[in-house]
Amino acid sequence: MVIETTAHVLFDKIVEEITDFGQILKNCIGFASDGAASMVGSKNSVWSRIKTESPDCIQMKCICHSLSLCIEHAFSKLPANVGFLLTEVPLWFSNSAIRREEFKSLFKIMNPVNEGNVSLPFQTLSKTRWLVRGKVLYNILMNWEELLGYFSTCEAKLSISAKYKCRLLKEMLADRINYFYFLFATPVVQEFEMINSTFQQENSDPHELSKELMMHHQSLYERHLNKDGTYKTLENVDFGAKFIQEINNFTLTAGTQVNKN
Template identity: 45%
Template sequence: MRKSAFELHEKSAKHKKTRQSFETSKKITDTFKKSASEPSASLFSVIQDFLRENNIDIRNCIGLGTDGAYNVSGEVNSVFSRFREMNPSIKFVKCTCHSLALCCEKAFKVLPSNLEYLISEIPRWFSVSALRRDEFKNIFATMNEGKEQYEKFVTPSTTRWLVRGKSINIILKQWEELQAYFYSVVDKKYQARMIRDMLRDEVNKFYLTFALPFVQNFESLNAAFQASNPDPSKLFEELEELRMFLLQRVYKDPHERKHLWAPTDEKLGEKFEFDLKRSKLLPEKKLEIQRRCHDFLIEAINQIDKRIDNTTMKMKYIKHLSPKNCLSQMKPRFTNEDLPFVQLAKDENFDILKVANQWEQLSMKTNWREEFPNSDIPTDPVEFWAKVHEYKNACAENCYRELATIALNSYCIPLSTAFVERVFSHVTNVKTKARNRLSTSSLEAILRIRSHMFVHDICCQKFKVTDKMIRLFTNAAIYKTDSSSHTGTEINPQPSTSSAQASPAFVPTLSEENEVCSFDEILSIVF
């Protein structure tokens, strides 16, 4: 959700590019707002108040990105529905990273449930004991004669979207070594006996061998969407390729979705089919495995259709806005079917015929090589369109202004909320069981600092503390409590039951040099 900065600020192409990527003003825009409850009305009220505080008209917001929770993404009585009432042209995109992770997770549940147990319990078995890890390393070194390197196991988690495929891959690589290890410790614990029996059953290995390439495809695309500055056109092309890849494995006619392949038609993966043919399982058991794997693919397709909506899939048309395509003579016509971003003009007097004319003249009337240093047209679409936005003809008119505004606003649409999801991991890392009394204000300050340094690519080793920061860190600010005020009064301690009485805490009076020491101001420092 971002306000269009291109209509308000026109300093330089570089500044436009920076603002498009992260911000609309020189402030930290990854902000954390408190909400009394989770209902949509409460959340929307918090967002609306924040926009008012920053003088941002909600009608200028271009896109809204959330996860798939109904209170924020539902069609009725949600945060999105309230935004749509006030801004009908807003683009809504569910977090693609979250959706891809859920698609993979739901499809994996079609396979036998003991697979989930196997890939989670094996890493957990070794994570609690260094002795167990050493024993396995010795067995691994003996069986491989030191030629291969032992790989550490990774525990899958619902909040870690890129781990499941890696966990399956490591287990499959070390399958024989794991069998040997759990045979040696089977007498020690019942859990070890269960894992041994699962490893001994080759059916489980067939299922994991089948699932691995498909899970890796989902996670590879998920990682691409989590990148800091990805190319949206390529991302959504890859998303469409993944969908077609799955359809081709299920349907003989993937475009019309007609005529299903039979589970025995060898469309489930070459390695899987090769290993299954060589096995000595009964034909009935082989057919059962193939049917379960076929159901996995069907469920994956259904989940993509359910969670990746049409608005998200239309983002693939943004590829036509790349410099290479928009300057081509073979570019599509400027229509709402080929370029569904017309509503991003954000202008009540928008003239589609005028913009269509600008689109046609873009590659015909202007030699863009002369407008860039060294006659080199940039491949970065934001840099290119920022220059187009500034271009003036012989009459000193911005002859491509409306078209460039649509293009730049298109690149402002949020692709995912992966950064927000990472905040949950930061909270878990910062507020551990040993630090469970860490105050909310301190936690918020740590999250702000981490977010700011990540967004601006600042390393803590090179960070320099300013004089203002040092002046603000006073006792009154650091040890502020709800029951005390900044008046220089003594805080009476509670009676101590120990023999040594605690010294009373004292908050000093503020001097004129240090009149501003509010903890809230410390949190709002603009670095």
């Protein structure tokens, strides 16, 4: 048990435990941990200390944490609008039962036949829960038109402080480019999280887990790279069937409107 989680304290505790088992750190052949800076940073971490004592030791980061960090890094490359919608839409409803009920009522009106078939966009994003981002993306994407309808009609009865955010969310949802980013990102993130959840299962077959991870890597590779490792042209990149279909429909509609004008 440790009170502090600094690299120094954790390293000393590891050495103490190893010594209690009659071993020495120099014999360590592998070190597995999450990706926290105090654990695996290049300087002044548990790993840097272990590497000094045991140069032949191999580092093995947590697969689940690494997959989550891949998604987090990828999202940092997307426009800020995507992250804003992902955070602020669920937060808008999180502390207000009235807002949730108003959205549910609007959803029923807009979907009289499919009522209840789609998850509502109330689940909030969490940095500590690795399998949430894909669900939040999906819930917002599946309720995109309903959310646009809601934020287009709710501004009048809001307080002054809430009007600005409501208007901002409405404008972002009305921007089709933001919709396309969600359409592209959602299946990719869900694929990462599916692999992540597989690795979190108990009593899984290591061989099968390795195969799943390799298939996932190959799938990502083939979407944007040729067999020789060169980047595909934009026309040949696999953005997903639904994304391509929606882009083509949008292009045709925009072209028709331009011709009419």
